[in-house]
Amino acid sequence: xxxxxxxxxxxxxxxxxxxxxxxxxxxxxxxxxxxxxxxxxxxxxxxxxxxxxxxxxxxxxxxxxxxxxxxxxxxxxxxxxxxxxxxxxxxxxxxxxxxxxxxxxxxxxxxxxxxxxxxxxxxxxxxxxxxxxxxxxxxxxxxxxxxxxxxxxxxxxxxxxxxxxxxxxxxxxxxxxxxxxxxxxxxxxxxxxxxxxxxxxxxxxxxxxxxxxxxxxxxxxxxxxxxxxxxxxxxxxxxxxxxxxxxxxxxxxxxxxxxxxxxxxxxxxxxxxxxxxxxxxxxxxxxxxxxxxxxxxxxxxxxxxxxxxxxxxxxxxxxxxxxxxxxxxxxxxxxxxxxxxxxxxxxxxxxxxxx
Amino acid sequence: xxxxxxxxxxxxxxxxxxxxxxxxxxxxxxxxxxxxxxxxxxxxxxxxxxxxxxxxxxxxxxxxxxxxxxxxxxxxxxxxxxxxxxxxxxxxxxxxxxxxxxxxxxxxxxxxxxxxxxxxxxxxxxxxxxxxxxxxxxxxxxxxxxxxxxxxxxxxxxxxxxxxxxxxxxxxxxxxxxxxxxxxxxxxxxxxxxxxxxxxxxxxxxxxxxxxxxxxxxxxxxxxxxxxxxxxxxxxxxxxxxxxxxxxxxxxxxxxxxxxxxxxxxxxxxxxxxxxxxxxxxxxxxxxxxxxxxxxxxxxxxxxxxxxxxxxxxxxxxxxxxx
Ligand SMILES: Cc1ncc(C[n+]2csc(CCOP(=O)(O)OP(=O)(O)O)c2C)c(N)n1
Numbered sequence: 001x002x003x004x005x006x007x008x009x010x011x012x013x014x015x016x017x018x019x020x021x022x023x024x025x026x027x028x029x030x031x032x033x034x035x036x037x038x039x040x041x042x043x044x045x046x047x048x049x050x051x052x053x054x055x056x057x058x059x060x061x062x063x064x065x066x067x068x069x070x071x072x073x074x075x076x077x078x079x080x081x082x083x084x085x086x087x088x089x090x091x092x093x094x095x096x097x098x099x100x101x102x103x104x105x106x107x108x109x110x111x112x113x114x115x116x117x118x119x120x121x122x123x124x125x126x127x128x129x130x131x132x133x134x135x136x137x138x139x140x141x142x143x144x145x146x147x148x149x150x151x152x153x154x155x156x157x158x159x160x161x162x163x164x165x166x167x168x169x170x171x172x173x174x175x176x177x178x179x180x181x182x183x184x185x186x187x188x189x190x191x192x193x194x195x196x197x198x199x200x201x202x203x204x205x206x207x208x209x210x211x212x213x214x215x216x217x218x219x220x221x222x223x224x225x226x227x228x229x230x231x232x233x234x235x236x237x238x239x240x241x242x243x244x245x246x247x248x249x250x251x252x253x254x255x256x257x258x259x260x261x262x263x264x265x266x267x268x269x270x271x272x273x274x275x276x277x278x279x280x281x282x283x284x285x286x287x288x289x290x291x292x293x294x295x296x297x298x299x300x301x302x303x304x305x306x307x308x309x310x311x312x313x314x315x316x317x318x319x320x321x322x323x324x325x326x327x328x329x330x331x332x333x334x335x336x337x338x339x340x341x342x343x344x345x346x347x348x349x350x351x352x353x354x355x
Numbered sequence: 356x357x358x359x360x361x362x363x364x365x366x367x368x369x370x371x372x373x374x375x376x377x378x379x380x381x382x383x384x385x386x387x388x389x390x391x392x393x394x395x396x397x398x399x400x401x402x403x404x405x406x407x408x409x410x411x412x413x414x415x416x417x418x419x420x421x422x423x424x425x426x427x428x429x430x431x432x433x434x435x436x437x438x439x440x441x442x443x444x445x446x447x448x449x450x451x452x453x454x455x456x457x458x459x460x461x462x463x464x465x466x467x468x469x470x471x472x473x474x475x476x477x478x479x480x481x482x483x484x485x486x487x488x489x490x491x492x493x494x495x496x497x498x499x500x501x502x503x504x505x506x507x508x509x510x511x512x513x514x515x516x517x518x519x520x521x522x523x524x525x526x527x528x529x530x531x532x533x534x535x536x537x538x539x540x541x542x543x544x545x546x547x548x549x550x551x552x553x554x555x556x557x558x559x560x561x562x563x564x565x566x567x568x569x570x571x572x573x574x575x576x577x578x579x580x581x582x583x584x585x586x587x588x589x590x591x592x593x594x595x596x597x598x599x600x601x602x603x604x605x606x607x608x609x610x611x612x613x614x615x616x617x618x619x620x621x622x623x624x625x626x627x628x629x630x631x632x633x634x635x636x637x638x639x640x641x642x643x644x645x646x647x648x649x650x651x652x653x654x655x656x657x658x659x660x661x662x663x664x665x666x667x668x669x670x671x672x673x674x675x676x677x678x
Contacts (some may be wrong), residue, residue, distance in 0.1 A: 056477035056655055108477065108654030115656025119479040135481030136444055137413065170412030198413055199437075201390035205413050252474065269387060325660035329647045 009267060021235035025348045031299060032230040033289040037306040039090040040286060042099060046106040047311055050265055053108045054318075057119045058170035062087030063259030064228075065195055069163065070094065071233030072191050072253070075241055076161055078345040081147045082164040083131045083140035086121040087193055087259070091163070095128040099313035100320075109320040116323035116329070125296035128343035138168035141177035141190060144181040148181065148188035148250070159187040159244040161237070167198020178252065182219040187244035188236055190215075190252045193227065195259035196324050200271045206326040216251035218332030227255030231292075238349075257285075359537045362530040363467075364504035366395050368511035369433065371541050373403055374432060380407040382418050382452050383435030383469075392437045393471060393530060393649045415445035423453050423520075431515055433468050438483045439470035439524065453520040454495030463518040467511070473526040473564055473614055474662055480650035483658075485563075485615035490522045491592050491624065492651065496597055498591040499546060500524040502566035504535040505588055509544025516543055526564040546590035548598035554582035557676055558602040559626055561612040562588040565663065569612055572668035591621045599625060602632050605637035608675050612663060618647035639678040642671050 018302075019212060024032075026294050043061040050059040061265030062069065069088035073095065076082060084091035092102060097113065105112030105123050112130070113123035124132030131147075144162035151158040166193055169192065192211055217323060225232040233255050240251035258280035262269040290299045359367060371377045380403075386482050387410035390397030398409040407431045416435060424431035436442050442449065455466045474483030497519050501507040506526065514521035519673055547583075547638075559569040566587045573583035583589060586602050588595065603609055609629060613622035626641045644663045653657050 042601055055481060055654060057482075082610070108657075112654075114653070116657050117480070117652045118648070118652030121479060122479060122653075130433045135438075167413040170417075171416040172414070172416055198384075199392070200385045201413070205410055265652060322656045323654050326656040328652060329649050330662035332649050 015135065017288055019292070020229060020231040022230060023238060023349055024234065026296065027075070029231070029289070029293055029303070029349050032070055033072070033089050033286070034295060034302060034306060035070045035093050036098070036230060036286050036289060036301060038093050038310070039066045040100055041068065041306055041310045043089060044110060044312055045295035046103060047265060049103070049107060055120070056108050059106075059265035060121055060263070061261055064280065064284065065193060065257045066090055066259055067230035067289075068191065068193050068227050068233055068255040072161060072163070072189075072237045072255070074347050075234050075237035076159070076345065077343040077350055078129070079158050080241070081129045081131070081144070081158070081160045082343070083133065083144045083160075085163045085165070085193070087165070087195065089121065089161050090338075092123075092125065092130060094344065094346065095125065095130050095163030097125045097128060097130075098240055099309060100316035101266055103313055103317035104320045107317060108322065109317060110323040111279060111317070111320040127341040129340050130343060131340070138162075138164035138171060138173055138177075140164070140172055142180075142189050144187045144190070145181045145186060147176045148186035148244075149184060152184065152186055153165065157245045158239050161189040163191045163193055165198060166192065166194045166196070166203055166206055167201060170206055178218040178220070178250070180214065181250040185247065186251035188250045189244060189308070190239045190250065191237065192252060192254040193257060194254055195257050196276070197259055197263075197272065199267075200262040212252060213252050220250045220252060222252045222254065222255060224254040228283045229288055230285060232291070255259055298315045315326055356536040356538055358534050359504050360531050361501075361504045361507050361525070361533045362393065362395060364507040364537045365511060365525055366397070366462065367507035367537060368491050369396070370399070370402070371508070372515045373407065375541055378431040379430055379433060380409065380430065381433050382409045382411050382422060382436065384411055384413055384437050386410060386435050390433060390501060393527070395435070416448050419451065419466070419468060420448035422468075422657070423448060423456070423464055426464050426466045427456070427462055431625050433466045433515060433530045434466065434610070436468065436470050438482050438637050439454060439472035439486055440481050441464035442468065442470055442486060446489070449490070449496065449520065449522070450493040454493045454614070455494070458495055459675065464520050465518045467514040467523055468520070469523050469525060471527050472524045473528050474658060475528040475564070476607055477653050477658060478651070479653035479654055481627050483651035485524070487522070487524055487591055487612075488615055488620050491515035491621060492619070495520065496592065497521040497546065499589060500526070500563040501589060501640060502526075502529070502551070502587050503538045504533060506544050506549075508537050510546070510589060511550060512541060513546060528564050529567070544589070546593055548589055550602075551585040551587040552583070554584035555606055556581040556583060557608040557610065557672055558584045558586060558606045559610045559612055559672065560586045560588065560602070560622070561597060562591065562621065563614065565612045568663065568665055570670055572665040573672055577669055577674055578676065582673060583670075587623075588621070594634035596630070596632070599628060601632040603629055604636045607636055608678070610642045610644060610668065610671050612676060613643070613645035613665060615646060616648045617643065618648050620645050622629045639675050643674050644668055646670055648665055
């Protein structure tokens with residue numbers, strides 16, 4: 001309702017959303033919205049396919065958290081490297097993974113990013129500088145730290161970024177990564193996706209001291225931002241990357257958000273208080289960005305454009321074959337080592353520096 | 356006797372021991388009010404309280420390590436890994452702290468670690484593993500793997516009562532698919548093998564979910580009436596060597612079946628035992644069936660190609676019978 005009034009309203013003063021970052025053009029802002037819409041649309045499509053029995057295994061999504069992976073990845077350069085986790089589909093969209101390959105991935109098709117070897121969100125396109133997650137959380141914090149270590153060793157102006165959840169902060173690897181990165185002043189950005197729950201476990205059972213406080217104790221800045229505002233996440237990560245590239249070391253960015261769906265599709269999340277969900281529903285990241293752009297953008301047209309792309313990708317993915325069982329034992333060992341490639345980096349700030 | 360699913364039998368075993376012994380308590384991620392990822396501890400908080408059905412932080416090393424600590428001061432902790440795969444994150448505490456404690460210091464560590472294991476439902480490389488061999492290789496750990504509801508309860512109670520660290524593998528694919536009569540009340544099943552079906556012509560040695568595959572694949576009508584014996588190992592450490600060798604002596608032909616990756620698997624240990632001590636009794640090569648050495652893939656055609664199934668076992672038995 002508030003949104004509809006905003007669009008129709010005269011000067012919409014009460015409803016307008018302030019810009020958070022001076023580093024974003026209007027085209028950037030539209031791109032952020034397009035990316036979030038794409039993530040949500042792909043995940044909704046995949047969830048439908050799951051319910052139709054076309055997606056095997058279990059199904060995880062990042063509904064309501066689209067701003068985090070969108071904003072954070074948007075701030076990363078082509079030559080930077082990213083570890084994307086299970087709520088971060090937009091990271092793949094920003095980096096340029098084709099939508100039909102993502103949908104084929106969910107369905108276990110031969111044309112999926114992992115060719116059916118791994119499932120759902122367990123993927124990363126190596127050619128686009130993304131390392132797919134393993135389930136063991138938060139193992140990727142150390143992998144990201146290691147990528148940053150190599151960049152520093154070689155004197156390269158590049159950074160690595162990893163996502164991780166609130167529950168993951170309880171594992172020893174969280175400590176090991178933060179400590180190591182701080183001791184060696186590595187160009188790595190740790191994006192904590194605080195979505196209030198780890199499966200059924202609330203924050204109160206996970207920690208007594210806020211992670212951003214702990215970041216300071218390790219010797220790095222800890223900043224907390226509105227995880228439902230893609231521009232706020234972007235700005236925090238952009239600043240963290242700038243620091244990292246300048247030799248300032250790691251940053252922990254906490255994006256405060258909410259897991260609006262169950263842990264996975266089977267989970268009715270009865271343990272989440274209804275009022276909490278209702279509060280967060282008012283703060284939908286996509287609606288926020290739409291309000292920000294409402295005066296200057298035909299939001300309906302953009303939505304239709306995104307939906308058309310998803311429909312086309314679905315058709316392609318559905319035509320793709322299942323993997324050949326004869327290939328089941330292929331690929332355990334490499335014949336040669338090829339490092340990760342560069343990804344897409346659509347932020348206009350990079351275009352300026354490259355031009 | 357009530358009929359329970361494999362999963363209900365595990366719950367029943369936990370409940371029975373918790374009622375009988377107040378030293379027994381549970382630790383795991385989301386096992387409290389939520390009742391666990393697979394609902395094994397559904398309703399437990401209401402009966403036993405949050406202290407004895409403890410929701411832990413996401414921290415497997417801490418779950419196993421604090422269990423060791425609690426055990427050496429007199430408690431009987433039972434740890435749940437949300438999936439067996441995540442025991443890799445608690446490996447050190449289990450293998451180096453728990454497993455070696457008694458040998459080094461004469462100090463017993465009576466903990467049970469429950470591992471929901473196995474594939475067959477597109478869980479992919481991190482939710483399908485059968486990690487038993489890792490722990491067989493580590494001295495000081497007992498390793499059990501029930502295949503029936505009756506044994507699921509009895510082996511669990513046996514594990515909790517055992518004064519040693521016991522790794523308890525519960526196969527996810529059996530949770531709701533397998534039902535059977537389960538004795539009421541308290542009973543501990545010994546850590547030895549059982550004859551799942553007696554026969555004279557050939558022996559299939561298996562454990563966990565593969566016992567059901569073995570039984571199905573060797574139904575007499577599928578094998579021209581051959582009488583195939585199926586041995587359910589139930590315990591991998593200790594390994595019931597006498598039962599294995601007795602069956603080899605009786606049938607002279609053996610197929611060893613594992614769902615786990617083939618190299619250094621439980622089945623490899625069984626095959627080595629037979630080669631060393633049953634050679635004279637053999638009338639054919641020891642045949643092994645196991646998953647090839649690849650991560651368990653997600654996509655159904657790939658997963659089915661990797662996991663041992665009824666057809667593969669039947670063909671192997673047919674060939675060996677004709678040998
Ligand atoms: C080491 C480890 N233990 C257990 C699990 C099972 N598991 C999967 S997701 C999850 C909750 C993760 O919570 P959080 O880190 O907050 O991320 P979220 O899913 O909320 O995004 C758990 C316990 C796991 N993936 N890794």
